[in-house]
Amino acid sequence: MDVKQAFRSIKTGQISPVYVCYGTESYVMNEFIERLLEQLVQPDHREMGVVRFDTAETPVDDIVDEAEMLPFLVPSKLILVRDQVLFASGKESARVEHRPERLLAYMAQPSETTVLVFMVPNEKLDERKKLVKNAKANDSAIAFSPLQAEELLQWLLKRATNQGRTMARPAAEELLRRVGSDMHALAAEADKLCLHAGTGGSVTLDAVTSLVPMATEQNVFKLTEELAALRTEAAIALYYDLLKQREEPIKLTALLVRQFRNMLYVKELGNQGYSQQQMAAQIGLHPYAVKITGEQARKFSQERLATLLSELADLDFAMKTGRVDKALGLELFLLKTSSRGAS
Template identity: 70%
Template sequence: MDLKQAFREIKQGNIAPVYVCYGTEAFLMNEFVERLTESLIEPEHREMALIRFDTGDTALSVILEEAQTLPFLVPHKIIIVRDSVLFATGKPSSRVEHVPEQLLSYMDEPAESTVLLFVVPYEKLDERKKIVKTAKSKHQTIAFTPLPAEELIQWMTKRATAQGRTLDRDAAEELLKRIGTDMQAIVTELDKLCLHAGVAGLVTIDAVNELVPIAAEQNVFRLTEMLATLRTEQAITIYHDLLKQREEPIKLMALLVRQFRNMLYIKELSGQGHSPQQIAGQLGLHPYAVKLTLEQAHRFSQERLAALLSELAELDYAMKTGQVDKVFGLELFLLRTGSAGAS
């Protein structure tokens, strides 16, 4: 089932007896669970009507027994099951044994007063399993994947509007650049900006620059941008700012390695004709991050990126064995790299 359709169904009161929610976008998944809960359970009944299990330590037979038991003093109950065993790919990590056939039987005749919701925090389900095929055939699976940048901006705009504020387009784009695409982090900063703007106020790019700190990962992205364009002084300024924020040089180096490695991978895959969406799927990155990294990768040759990764590996060893001072070792790397540029 499509996520937008699932939200529409809940709004219309069409609730399915079983849901299998999977994906890496935890914020949207939590929002879905909350909407479902609001539609079925009164706030004062939540303690009795919301039940949680984990297939890692509770047998499926126990979960299904609870599902088939009539709710106590409330018309409906929701059973939320965190699952890394029944639907997920990979080796099951459970201390108990499960009999998937029991769930297959339950899906054919589910309890009318119970909504059984499985939360699978993995990018994909195991399509080889009969239990997955059955859930898909009954339109009970919902994928929670990261929103594309444009949809994220639309979602941010709607959230600001719901609070009686207007979100400037440039402000939304700058917010994404500063904190990335994590929806929970966006909510925290956007709500703060709306509060600052006041009733019927406008959230501007100036407010974002003033009130929203740049995440370490995003600062490292900016740092590599400075190195690529020979703006060494600005790169060193960013580095010193990160040190003032008590960021560890070894952590910053690890982030640099990840960024250069992503650039190398993205450059190679792009050269093979893969689209940004396909690259995002292969590397487990947000499409927006792939788009920005691809723009940055165009400034570096593959040979230069490979050489930088080799140099960082040597520096990592030297820093961790005490041969080089951590702070000055990384600063010297930035100075050398900035002077040489991306060629």
Template identity: 55%
Template structure:
């Protein structure tokens, strides 16, 4: 079952006794637990009905004991369990010993007055473990992975619509390019933009440029995008703006190198018929970053990308050994790249 199906089932009152949530998208995972809390526990009962435990501090049998204990003054309790790394391939710290058999037995006969939610901040579960296999067959296991490129832009647009505002064409992409791909950061920026646009208003790319500050990483991302599209004046303007912020030229060069390396890697993997999601998994990147890198990759032949990376390697050596002024060296590199 996926997250959307689980949400529909919960709305119908079909609450599973045990959930296992895993993935790297913390914001969506928190949204799901908040939604589950609203559906399972009445607001005035939450002081007595919600229990938070951490498997880094207590063994799993304590979770089982809590789940089997009849709730006090409320009809049902919700047990939120964090740091549930026992479901992954992560090495055990050795501080606690977990009696997995206690949880296995509980899965066979869960209490009808408890809902247990295990939260795992990990991209994958360890499929070899018996407890993971048991959870998959007897509990609701839900994956929270980063949204794909188009999914992310659609999510941004829908968040604006829910608040009564509309994103103009290209504005959603402009927001992601400025703020990055973190849903929590994007949500905060969307709140601000919707407040600025007002009910029924339209959020434009110009509004985003005025209201959403870019990090150094996002500025370099935009600079490479401008270079790929031969907008050298804009690329240089970003470079000079970074210098005004007192950003270290060596750091800027390192971030440019990283982006061009990603472009080359995406290009090579795409030529081997890897999908966007597969490339993201291989490189440890957000799918949206892979999407943009793929678009940039079409504008550079592989040999040119390798040549640029070699130039950046030489520039890094010269800057660090004092053979060239750092600002001048990076400026000349950008001008040669544009030429």
């Protein structure tokens, strides 16, 4: 079952007795759980109607016993289980003994008054396990993968609409550039902007630039853009702003190394015919970050990126051994790099 179908099913009251939610997009997974809560348990019944477990601490027998037990003073109950043992490839804790066959038997005849949800914070399930095969055969497994760049944009626009506001597309794009792809942070900033716009108002590009600060990693994205465009003055001004925010030069150097390395990876994988989604899985980045990194990588040759990485490694060593003042060393690197450009 895909995520959109799962949300639609909940909205229409078609709720499965067992769900296996897996993936790295915790924001959407938490939102799915919240929709289940709204449908199954009234707010003043949540203390009695919601039970939480962790398979690292609780044997599956206890979880199934709770699932089979009739709810107390409420019509139905929701059992939420954090798991990296039963459905993922994590090793079982020596302190907890699990009997997967007990859960398999329950999944064949689940309780009518219980909804059992396993939350697996892993990108993939262990396809070799009978529990996983059973969940997929019964259409109970839901993958919560990171949203694509366009999906994130549409999600931001819809979030504003749901609050009685409008958000211009350039404003949403700038919000993504400033905050990054973390949906928790995006939601907080979007809600703040909607509050500022007022009922019936519009979230504008000017509002985003004036009210939303650049995250450190996004500032490093911007810094590499300024270096590639030979905008030395802008690059140094941005660096000084980061120093005023008490960002450590060694940390900034590490972020630059990561960004230039990712650009080199994207460039090499692009030459091999990889799609953005495949690159994201290979490198371990969000698809939106791959898109932005790819745009920056086009401005640099592979040879130039390799040279910059070597120079940053030398700078990092000099900083950590006290051979150069940290702030001055990074400033000199930025000055030299921006004067040479990307080629």
